[in-house]
Structures are given as structure tokens and as C-alpha cells.
Amino acid sequence: PVVTGMEVEEKPEVSYDQIGGLEEQVREVKETVELPLKKPELFEKIGIEPPKGVLLYGPPGTGKTLLAKAVAHETNATFIKIVASEFVRKYIGEGARLVRGVFELAKEKAPSIIFIDEIDAVAAKRLKSSTSGDREVQRTLMQLLAELDGFESRGNVGIVAATNRPDILDPALLRPGRFDRFIEVPLPNEDARREILKIHTSGMALAEEVDIELLSRITDGASGADLKAICTEAGMFAIREERDEVTMADFMDAVDKIMGVEKEEEYKQE
Numbered sequence: 001p002v003v004t005g006m007e008v009e010e011k012p013e014v015s016y017d018q019i020g021g022l023e024e025q026v027r028e029v030k031e032t033v034e035l036p037l038k039k040p041e042l043f044e045k046i047g048i049e050p051p052k053g054v055l056l057y058g059p060p061g062t063g064k065t066l067l068a069k070a071v072a073h074e075t076n077a078t079f080i081k082i083v084a085s086e087f088v089r090k091y092i093g094e095g096a097r098l099v100r101g102v103f104e105l106a107k108e109k110a111p112s113i114i115f116i117d118e119i120d121a122v123a124a125k126r127l128k129s130s131t132s133g134d135r136e137v138q139r140t141l142m143q144l145l146a147e148l149d150g151f152e153s154r155g156n157v158g159i160v161a162a163t164n165r166p167d168i169l170d171p172a173l174l175r176p177g178r179f180d181r182f183i184e185v186p187l188p189n190e191d192a193r194r195e196i197l198k199i200h201t202s203g204m205a206l207a208e209e210v211d212i213e214l215l216s217r218i219t220d221g222a223s224g225a226d227l228k229a230i231c232t233e234a235g236m237f238a239i240r241e242e243r244d245e246v247t248m249a250d251f252m253d254a255v256d257k258i259m260g261v262e263k264e265e266e267y268k269q270e
């Protein structure tokens with residue numbers, strides 16, 4: 001069935017070398033998600049249950065989706081992404097059935113990675129007052145927990161969930177045998193920003209004076225997604241002026257534009 005809010009990709013094209021920074025996170029994801037898919041016999045031999053699911057948490061745009069896609073790529077797995085908040089909004093009364101459907105599809109298409117984005121939308125701590133909407137969210141969560149409990153982690157399906165709000169998650173989700181590893185995906189530091197800028201400028205026609213070092217220094221607070229936006233924006237300035245190279249001035253204008261917008265949004269929220 002065609003389900004919006006779900007995206008299926010056979011072996012995504014993203015590889016680990018397209019991820020800047022996050023070496024430690026890549027290592028952990030390899031060990032917890034990749035290894036059980038690639039070498040289930042290692043776990044059998046030693047006699048332990050492989051981890052079933054990992055939870056990635058951190059600010060938006062830091063590479064959580066990229067990480068999940070890279071694992072799928074590396075394991076030749078089908079990548080199945082669902083956005084929990086969209087499920088709740090679009091399929092009132094059907095959330096639980098859809099969760100079941102997603103797990104069935106994952107088994108059919110195995111090996112596969114189920115990526116559940118914005119999991120907090122269905123897995124926030126139980127609220128005291130319960131409207132019918134809350135009860136629907138509850139039912140979806142219960143089904144998700146049932147699926148997590150029911151499935152054999154050696155069954156060629158890995159689960160990766162992501163959230164910006166780990167603080168509001170229902171502790172039931174975090175019990176052993178469900179999501180048993182938490183991996184923080186933070187904003188990039190200067191070194192990571194340099195790596196990310198290198199990745200996103202690697203195919204660009206850069207003027208000689210473009211100084212990636214300097215750019216990585218002045219973009220404190222930018223996420224990977226912001227850095228990508230800065231590169232695209234700089235390219236747009238060059239195109240608009242019909243130049244065939246992107247200059248440092250283009251990048252500086254792009255930094256102002258992208259970082260400036262963020263500051264304004266923060267200001268509005270206060």
C-alpha cells in the first residue's frame with residue numbers, strides 16, 4: 001500500500017564518507033546496528049542478544065538521517081523511513097495498524113533498516129488528561145512496543161529512531177530489549193564543521209581564495225544542514241551574478257544570510 005509519511009529506498013546512496021565529524025557515532029552505529037545484520041553468528045556463538053534498536057538524539061540537521069541511511073547502504077539493506085509525527089496527524093485511528101504494516105514490510109524486504117524519525121511524537125511520557133487524540137497516540141505507541149518486543153533481532157531488521165527531545169520520551173521505550181543504545185548526535189565543533197564544509201564544497205567550482213578554515217571558525221552553532229545551506233546559498237549568489245566560480249565573498253554573504261535567519265528565529269521564539 002502507498003503510505004505517505006513513509007519512504008522506502010533500496011540501498012540508499014549515502015556512505016559513511018559523506019558524513020562529516022561524528023566518527024564516534026559512526027563507530028557505535030556500526031557496532032550496534034551493522035554488526036548484528038552482517039554477522040549474526042558472532043552473537044549466536046557468544047550467546048548474547050544483539051542490540052535491537054538504537055536511539056539517536058540531538059538537535060535538528062546534525063546527520064541522524066544520514067547515519068541511518070549510511071548503515072543501510074553499508075549492509076545493502078532497504079531503508080524504510082517513517083516520520084512519527086506525520087503518522088499521528090494523517091492516519092487517525094490507523095496508527096497502530098500502520099506500525100504493524102511497516103514491520104511486516106521490513107521483514108519482507110529484509111535485510112532492512114527501519115528509521116523512525118521524530119519518535120517523540122508517539123512516545124512522549126504518558127499524559128494524565130487524555131483526549132481521544134492522546135489515546136490514539138497511546139495505541140500507536142503500544143503497537144510499536146509490541147512490535148519491538150515481538151521481533152527477533154536476528155531477523156535481519158535493524159531499528160534506528162531519532163528525536164530532538166529525548167527528555168520527553170516514555171521510559172517504557174527505553175527498557176532493555178527495546179531501544180538499548182542511545183547515541184548523542186551533537187552540533188559539530190570546529191573540526192567537524194571543516195569536514196562537513198569540505199564534503200559539501202567538494203564538487204563546487206571554488207575561487208582560489210575560498211578559506212574553508214576561516215569558514216569553519218566563524219560558523220559556531222551551525223548544524224550540518226546549515227553548513228550545507230551555506231554552500232548552496234553561496235553557489236546561488238555566484239549563479240545570480242553569472243560568475244563561474246564561487247568566491248569567499250559569496251560564502252560570507254551566505255553565512256550572514258543562513259546564520260542571520262537562525263538568530264532571528266531564536267529571537268522570535270523568546
Ligand code: ATP
Binds near residue numbers: 018021063067117228
Ligand atoms: P532532523 O532531526 O531535522 O531530521 P537530521 O539530524 O536527521 O535532522 P539530516 O537529515 O541527516 O539531519 O541532515 C540534513 C542534511 O544536512 C543532510 O542531508 C546533509 O546534507 C546535511 N548534513 C547534516 N549533518 C551532516 C554531517 N554530519 N555531515 C555532512 N552533511 C550533513
